[in-house]
Amino acid sequence: MLTLDWIGNFGYSVLRLSTPLIFAGMAAVISKKAGMMNMALEGMMLCAALGGVVFAGMTGNVWIGLLGAVVIGVLVGAVIAFSSLSGKTDLYLTCIAVNLAATGGTVFVMYLLTGEKATTSAAIKAYTLPTVVLPLINKIPLIGPMLSGHNVLTYLAFISIFAVWFFLTRTRLGLRLRAVGENARAAASVGINVKRIGYVSFLISGVLCGFGGAFMSMGWVSFFMKNMVNGRGYIGLSACNIAGGDPLGAGIAAVFFGLSDAAATSLKSQTSFPTEFLEMIPYAATIIALMVFGMLRMNRQRKIEKGSQK
Amino acid sequence: MNKTSRVEFTVELVRILTAIAIAYAVALVTLFAVSDDPVYIIQQFVLGPFSSVRRVGSIINLAIPFTFTGLCFCFMYAVNKFNLAGEGIFMFAGCVISWVAIKLGESVPAPVMIGLLLVIGALTGVVVSALPAWLDSKFNANIVVSSLMLNSILMFLSIYIMMYTMRDTTIGSLGSLPIPDNAKLPQILGKFRIQAGLVIALIAVILVAVLFYKMVFGYKMRVVGSNPWFAKACGINMTATIICAQLFGGALAGLGGTCEILGNYDRYNWVATTQHGFDGLMVAVLARKNPLLVPVAACLLAYIRIGADVVNSKGDIPIEFITVIQGIVILMVAAEEFMGRYKKKLIYKAAEEELAAKEKAEKESAASKGKEE
Numbered sequence: 001m002l003t004l005d006w007i008g009n010f011g012y013s014v015l016r017l018s019t020p021l022i023f024a025g026m027a028a029v030i031s032k033k034a035g036m037m038n039m040a041l042e043g044m045m046l047c048a049a050l051g052g053v054v055f056a057g058m059t060g061n062v063w064i065g066l067l068g069a070v071v072i073g074v075l076v077g078a079v080i081a082f083s084s085l086s087g088k089t090d091l092y093l094t095c096i097a098v099n100l101a102a103t104g105g106t107v108f109v110m111y112l113l114t115g116e117k118a119t120t121s122a123a124i125k126a127y128t129l130p131t132v133v134l135p136l137i138n139k140i141p142l143i144g145p146m147l148s149g150h151n152v153l154t155y156l157a158f159i160s161i162f163a164v165w166f167f168l169t170r171t172r173l174g175l176r177l178r179a180v181g182e183n184a185r186a187a188a189s190v191g192i193n194v195k196r197i198g199y200v201s202f203l204i205s206g207v208l209c210g211f212g213g214a215f216m217s218m219g220w221v222s223f224f225m226k227n228m229v230n231g232r233g234y235i236g237l238s239a240c241n242i243a244g245g246d247p248l249g250a251g252i253a254a255v256f257f258g259l260s261d262a263a264a265t266s267l268k269s270q271t272s273f274p275t276e277f278l279e280m281i282p283y284a285a286t287i288i289a290l291m292v293f294g295m296l297r298m299n300r301q302r303k304i305e306k307g308s309q310k
Numbered sequence: 311m312n313k314t315s316r317v318e319f320t321v322e323l324v325r326i327l328t329a330i331a332i333a334y335a336v337a338l339v340t341l342f343a344v345s346d347d348p349v350y351i352i353q354q355f356v357l358g359p360f361s362s363v364r365r366v367g368s369i370i371n372l373a374i375p376f377t378f379t380g381l382c383f384c385f386m387y388a389v390n391k392f393n394l395a396g397e398g399i400f401m402f403a404g405c406v407i408s409w410v411a412i413k414l415g416e417s418v419p420a421p422v423m424i425g426l427l428l429v430i431g432a433l434t435g436v437v438v439s440a441l442p443a444w445l446d447s448k449f450n451a452n453i454v455v456s457s458l459m460l461n462s463i464l465m466f467l468s469i470y471i472m473m474y475t476m477r478d479t480t481i482g483s484l485g486s487l488p489i490p491d492n493a494k495l496p497q498i499l500g501k502f503r504i505q506a507g508l509v510i511a512l513i514a515v516i517l518v519a520v521l522f523y524k525m526v527f528g529y530k531m532r533v534v535g536s537n538p539w540f541a542k543a544c545g546i547n548m549t550a551t552i553i554c555a556q557l558f559g560g561a562l563a564g565l566g567g568t569c570e571i572l573g574n575y576d577r578y579n580w581v582a583t584t585q586h587g588f589d590g591l592m593v594a595v596l597a598r599k600n601p602l603l604v605p606v607a608a609c610l611l612a613y614i615r616i617g618a619d620v621v622n623s624k625g626d627i628p629i630e631f632i633t634v635i636q637g638i639v640i641l642m643v644a645a646e647e648f649m650g651r652y653k654k655k656l657i658y659k660a661a662e663e664e665l666a667a668k669e670k671a672e673k674e675s676a677a678s679k680g681k682e683e
Binding site: 037039083087088089090092093094096097098100101103104105107108111112117231234235237238241274276277279280283284286287290291294295297298 | 344392394445448449450451452454455456458459460462463466467469470473474588591592595628630631632633634636637638640641644645646648650
């Protein structure tokens with residue numbers, strides 16, 4: 001079982017399954033740094049996944065499909081921003097409502113457009129974003145098959161970790177965004193438009209979720225499927241929470257969750273163990289990680305408090 | 311009730327009704343836009359649920375699980391914890407009690423059996439909802455994420471239990487062995503075919519309302535939810551109150567799953583979560599976390615659902631569009647700014663009037679005092 005080939009393949013599938021989680025994680029990081037908990041990543045990605053397939057199918061061009069996915073992601077982000085920032089709805093409830101509406105709404109739209117209720121695979125021509133073969137690297141044994149030949153969005157996901165870090169720490173808007181997240185009133189007192197920053201954070205979240213959704217329906221598979229995001233938005237959110245909003249940490253956590261997902265998939269094909277328990281692995285890993293990191297954070301807090309008493 | 315709070319209550323009612331009306335209008339417009347035969351479809355959507363005794367019965371039957379999960383979310387919502395485990399608990403409790411019922415078999419007398427199963431269902435809910443509550447209070451783990459992950463785990467666990475411990479291999483479709491007759495809730499009210507879970511649901515509503523408004527714990531819970539700083543300053547044990555409220559909520563979701571299986575099913579055959587949990591969230595939002603209004607909101611949702619069901623079976627509209635409508639209702643009812651300015655204006659006016667009346671009364675009493683002297 002543990003041949004070089006197998007390890008190469010496994011590594012490949014880890015990176016592949018991490019892609020949507022990284023995008024979701026980065027989207028969550030942006031919102032978290034602006035002081036908000038964006039739980040609608042799930043709904044954003046689901047809508048974007050359908051949008052991508054539909055736009056690609058209508059125009060026959062995958063890149064327009066990708067653009068469509070991003071636009072849909074941004075639109076959903078705008079809806080959330082509008083109702084929570086301008087309408088003063090509780091953010092938790094807004095996000096839950098958006099996720100609920102997205103679950104049914106995507107099926108409804110899919111049915112109207114194709115007459116199908118489960119997948120678009122039969123009705124809309126399948127498009128996938130191209131894969132990229134990395135020159136030179138693909139010749140290296142073990143690492144080559146792992147790193148090369150991925151969907152273009154997988155590479156973009158890893159680039160986005162850096163891009164988000166750069167945006168947050170090296171740009172003026174990023175600095176303002178973090179200022180609002182740290183203390184909205186203080187930020188307002190120096191003339192930052194808090195509401196506008198909130199909108200910006202949700203729109204950027206929407207772009208990232210648009211990429212994540214597009215990967216689900218035009219990279220991972222080549223069609224839209226009912227409820228295909230399947231909790232990945234929430235897993236990305238926990239990746240962000242575990243790292244305390246740090247982009248690099250969130251990226252690493254997302255890859256860890258991708259690993260548990262890949263492990264479950266690979267075990268399913270190789271053992272006779274009840275698949276139900278294997279399916280639980282990614283979800284259980286999320287809960288356990290939340291617990292462990294919560295514990296670590298609490299310990300650190302306690303140490304700091306003790307230190308300050310001396 | 312003084313004048314301002316009466317104004318607040320009225321505006322709140324108008325607000326909710328407007329939200330529902332707008333959402334309902336959106337539903338009708340959508341139906342009109344996408345259907346080939348809009349008039350017939352809309353007629354079916356609006357009047358279909360009342361077209362036969364059987365359907366009216368099924369509205370009430372559907373409202374029963376909504377009432378249970380709605381009460382569940384009243385608890386979660388009252389302490390401001392969005393513990394969504396109700397969704398998973400509903401399915402898991404149904405699975406657990408089916409298993410117990412099948413293992414115990416026909417030998418146990420019906421009342422004992424049903425009582426036992428209800429207790430087991432409620433306890434299942436308590437145990438399951440304790441996990442996200444504990445993670446939240448102890449490790450500060452995001453409760454929405456942990457409870458949703460838990461839902462997925464519970465779903466697979468329920469499927470496992472069904473497939474490996476109680477599957478009936480003699481039938482073509484997936485399903486458990488038949489649930490023994492002594493574990494079934496009887497149907498009441500003759501032609502309406504309503505399951506006896508209705509009685510249990512109504513008792514639950516009354517008990518929860520008493521707990522909310524007439525008992526110390528309910529008061530503590532509401533204070534913790536509406537003003538945590540005040541609660542802390544008063545010396546209310548926050549953690550204990552928050553966790554207890556979630557345990558109560560879990561118990562109600564468990565009862566809901568139990569009644570649903572015992573009242574409506576011959577065998578356990580759920581292979582996915584039933585969405586009752588999320589419907590319960592909407593019911594609780596609509597009822598403004600007031601347990602007494604939960605059955606009303608539940609009936610309303612059930613009416614819309616049955617309408618969608620009728621449309622789904624008669625025409626070309628998939629039932630899923632209802633979740634969009636549900637999302638709109640939640641958003642609008644929860645949006646403080648929706649009609650918020652109007653509300654402020656009215657309250658301001660009422661307060662001013664009250665003040666003026668008071669001043670006038672004071673002046674008069676001062677004048678009469680003056681005369682006496």
